[in-house]
Amino acid sequence: MTVPVLDVRHLSVQFKTESGLIQAVRDISFQVPRGQTLGIVGESGSGKSVTALSVMDLIPHPPGEITGGEIFFQADTDTPAVDLRSLAPETMQKLRGDQVSMIFQEPMSSLNPVYTCGFQLTEAILQHQELSQEQAVKQAIALLQEVKLLDQDDELATTLTAENPGWQPSQVSDAVQQRQQELLNRYPHELSGGQLQRVMIAMAIACDPTLLIADEPTTALDVTVQARILDLLRELRDRRGMGMIFITHDLGIIAEIADQVAVMYQGEIVEYGSIWEIFSNPQHPYTKGLLACRPTPHQRLQQLPTVSDFMEVVPDAEGALQIREKPQDTATIQAYQTVVTAEESAARLAAITQQGPLLKVENLQVGYPVRGVLGNTRRYVMAVNNVSFEVFQGETFGLVGESGCGKTTLARSLLRLAPAMGGHVWFNGQDALRAKGANLKKLRREMQYIFQDPFSALDPRMSVGAAIAEPLKIHKVARSRRNRQERVAYLLERVGLEPDCINRFPHEFSGGQRQRICIARALALNPQFIICDESVSALDVSVQAQVLNLLKELQAEFKLTYIFISHDLAVVKFMSDRIMVMNQGKLEELGPADRIYFEPQQEYTQRLIQAIPVGNLERIQELQSARQNKLAS
Known part of the structure; x- marks a missing residue:
């Protein structure tokens, strides 16, 4: 019998808190065979990430502590397995990032904001390989090309030649190197969430590890990039015989990559088996609910x-x-x-469009300057380029596209949170881009925004009640303190939270609860129009389902109009009446949700649809057959 890359036996982890001991992981055991992927699924707080950090010896002590168990790792078949818990810190540090590597869940907090992405990537390469700085930079560029963050040299050269027909080959070559260096010189805050995640993946695979732990590596990625990353991880696993732990809350993604599945709930593995067994015949009610x-x-x-x-x-x-x-x-x-x-969807859309547009966008342009050596503007990167559309009263207007296509920039420009270079945004007949003073304040009362990250969107120093009451005070609605408290209590109750949590702070809530608080704050002023910007992308699938159901209920109750932004087309289709597809700042396709999904007209839209992880038995069988054929050949 082949010795597994990783063999975890009876692992237990606890954390000391002011309220007592929390048993984060309770007596779990699993194996990761060489050349196979173990998928670990479960909701936030189930112990998935704590399990991964225990393998990497990254549990913060105090307050965390591994209280029991063994973690055996075998680098290759010619060396004996070692218990990682018995290794000296210096030995474990050499092993970590080289033989055992990890893709962390939060790329923004994992990357240092004061260093460029290129510096941090080359640092990871030089830490474990004896290379010159120039060689490390070349390897960093190759890794970024491998994770599709940079175009291949010949592809970029072809593009530049088409854009500049008069250039000589030497000029094209210099321009290719300049574009590559521009990306290496960017800081983390200058990249989108999906781009940052790809930088993290490039760092993790830089040394060709024997065991790769991927902790929610595709959460922030759009479906096409997600599909490419999953293909890349499968290729690396099969080519090197690498073992992999893939952690996620999405069973649809697990179906794309896993061989074995461990379902975790409240620190325990409640179900463990092959991917086929879990999907075809789930035994535990929690697994049935997740599916x-x-x-x-x-x-x-x-x-x-x-x-x-x-x-x-x-x-x-x-x-x-x-x-x-x-x-x-x-x-x-x-x-x-x-x-x-389909008939009911068509009838609803026909009724909505008869009412006339609430929002009308005409030739909107938003660009960001690229500075030269002396700080002068050399050129503009057009994030939104001559985009026009209408949103009708009571409609949910879906907005999809890959990371960096301009979705969020477009949404922020509608509320004047990002400056527009040109065009018009008509809201209820008024040009929102040119409104000033009292007119602008009135518009902002009618137009609200639910941000992607609820923790960043809430002030950690303000109680939940104060955060929800703040717009009431600013716009002088419900003037008395008692009236504001009554309104806050009603809103909390309406979004499924207890009114007695009014004096608690954001850190005391889960991610799903914080998103509900942000929804309550957006509803405080009884707006007509709300932009939901990736408002469920980071949530567990069960919590995501609750929030999506809530948004639909609130729309019917308060007669709300939504722009719903997401990279998850399955979620967008569930929510939307019409969908607009964006690509590189331009409108690619616009139409009814069912037509966009089932009859996409543009090749780009077709690729988006094909990249959606289906997560059914037919797809699992297709992937397993393709893998067996590839290995046999």
Whole structure:
């Protein structure tokens, strides 16, 4: 029997807090075979990342501590396995990043903001390889090309030659090197979330590790880049016989890459088996809930099921919490099995478009200057280039595209959070780009924004109640303190939170709860129009389902109009009446959601649709057959 790359036996991890000990991981065991991928799935707080950090010996001590278990690692078949817990810190440091590498979940917090991305990537290369600085830079460029952050030299040369027909070959070569150096010289804040994640992946694979731990590596990526990264990771795994742990909350992605699956809940592995067993015959109610609550792009449900529809946690006779399958009543089953037909979608869209546009965008242009050596503007990068569209009253207008296509820049420019270079934005007949003073303040009361990262969007020094009440005070709505508190309590209750949490602070809530707080704050002024910018992209699939259902309910109750931005086309299709596809700052395709998904007209849109992780048995069988054929050849 082949010795696995990693063999974890009875691992337990705890954290000391002011309220007592928290058992983050409880007596878990698993193996990672050589050349295979173990997928670990579960919601936030289930112990996925703590398990990965334990393998890397990165548990902060204090407050964290590995209280039991063994972690055996075998670098290659000619050397014996070693217990990573027994290694000296210096030995573990040499092993970490070379033989065992990790792609971290938060690229912005993992990269140093005061150093360029190129410096940090070459530093990782030089740490474990004896190369010159010039060789390290060349390898860094090759890695960025491998993760599709830079075009290949010949592709970039072809593009530059087409843009500048009169250039000589030497000029083209210099321009290629300049473009590559421009990216290396960028700081983390100058790249999008998806671009940063690709830099992190390039750093992780720089030394061809034997074991790669990928902690939510595709959370911030759009579907096409996600598909390329999954292809890349599969290729690296198969070519080098590398073992991989792939951590995610999305079972659709797990179906694309995993051989074995461990489902974690509250620090324990509640189900463990092959990818086929987990998807074809899940045994645990938690696993059944995870599989059910992801939006299905092939059919549109009225509302999404959640994990809580399948399971409940109840105390036993001794007070210990036990998980059991929830009895399914007919009303619950019908609620999340009700499919919206194509005829119903068309009728709703026809009714909406008869009311006339609430928002009308004409030839909008937003550009960012690229500075020269002396600080002069050399050229502009057009993030939004002559884009025009309309959004109707009561509509959910989906906005999709790859990272860097201009989705967020477009949305921010509508609310004057990013300066526009040209064009018009008409809201209720008023040009929002040229409004000033009281007119601008009134517009901002009617137009609200739900940001991608709820933790960054909330002031950590302000209580939840103060954060929601702040717009009421600024716009002088509900003037008395009592009226504001009543309004805040109502909003918290409406988004599914207890009113008594009004005096708690953002760090005391989970990611899904913080997003609900941001939704409550956006609703405080009774706006007509809300922009949801990747508002569910970082949430667990069960929490995501709850938030999406909530947004639909609030739209019906408050007659809201949404622009819904996401790189997840399955989510956008579930929410949207119409979808606009953007590519490199331009409008690529616009039409009804069903038509865009089932009958895309543009090649770019077709690629987006094809890249959606389906996560069904047919796809699993297709991938397994393709892999077997490739290995056999």
